[in-house]
Amino acid sequence: MRRSSTFARQVLLVRVGRRDGLAGSGSDLVTPGQGYADRQRIRYGRFDADVEAVRPISPALPMTAPVDESPAMSIPLLPGERTAARRAKFALVNACTLSSLMLGMLAIFLAMQGEVRLAAVCLIACVAFDGLDGALARKLGVASPFGAQMDSLADMCSFGLAAPVVVYASLAGSVPPAAAAVACALVAACAAIRLARFNVSPKDGRFFCGVPTTMAAMVLALTVAIGVPVPGLVMVAGVALLAFAMVSSFPYAKLARLLKLPPWLWFVPVVGALVDIRLTFALVVVGYLVSGPLLWLHQRRAA
CATH class of the missing domain: 1.20.120.1760 (CDP-alcohol phosphotransferase transmembrane (TM) domain)
Incomplete structure (x- = not known):
């Protein structure tokens, strides 16, 4: 009941302020008091009336977060010393x-x-x-x-x-x-x-x-x-x-790990490529694809 009377009092202040402003300085802008400087302001009346007042606190009017008007910051593309x-x-x-x-x-x-x-x-x-x-x-x-x-x-x-x-x-x-x-x-x-x-x-x-x-x-x-x-x-x-x-999710060996294989394992595909490069390439691709599930099974058994 007390909050409803507060809302009615705010609307009355807006109307009185608009009438007093028209009779006085010719401006109908009502600014919030010092005690309400941190409250959000809302525009009332016609679009050309330029009437503003403190938004009343009421359960019917949810509070909105203030808009962050800070300038956008540009992140440097190259971190560190820019020589x-x-x-x-x-x-x-x-x-x-x-x-x-x-x-x-x-x-x-x-x-x-x-x-x-x-x-x-x-x-x-x-x-x-x-x-x-x-x-x-x-x-x-x-x-x-x-x-x-x-x-x-x-x-x-x-x-x-x-x-x-x-x-x-x-x-x-x-x-x-x-x-x-x-x-x-x-x-x-x-x-x-x-x-x-x-x-x-x-x-x-x-x-x-x-x-x-x-x-x-x-x-x-x-x-x-x-x-x-x-x-x-x-x-x-x-x-x-x-x-x-x-x-x-199968693990596949990286190139650095493949280079550590025994030399004879690299010798076989090289010789095969000299004989039939297409067949050798197909076998190497199939072998690499199959190595993932096999390595996954080996890791599960070792765990």
């Missing part, structure tokens, strides 16, 4: 990232013109630039959150969009368009999920959680470039399997 030399190094690293992005766009344009093998070569160059920018950033000491986010966006464009477009163009005429479209769309969707999960997950120096998008794009690009002789439907199934492998 000319460090800026040049930072620009070089980002140039590698943008080169990967531009080559991915070029691969899409070439695939639309039917040059699928040349488009696949552009994707292989994308993989090279993607590995180069991260290594340069760490070597030159200019690694930054901005560079990591930019690299992730470039990977999505080159490996999540350009790679499935090139594969779709290579499958044209050999499989039903709907089947090829579904398999390639799975690659794009799983690449987005894989990159987002990688950005928010803790880093493991030994294994990948799922097949990385870079390696998946390399497999697709080499498959198109060397022309692996497999039926179209088998190719579609392999593309879909590779997409699901990207978002799986």
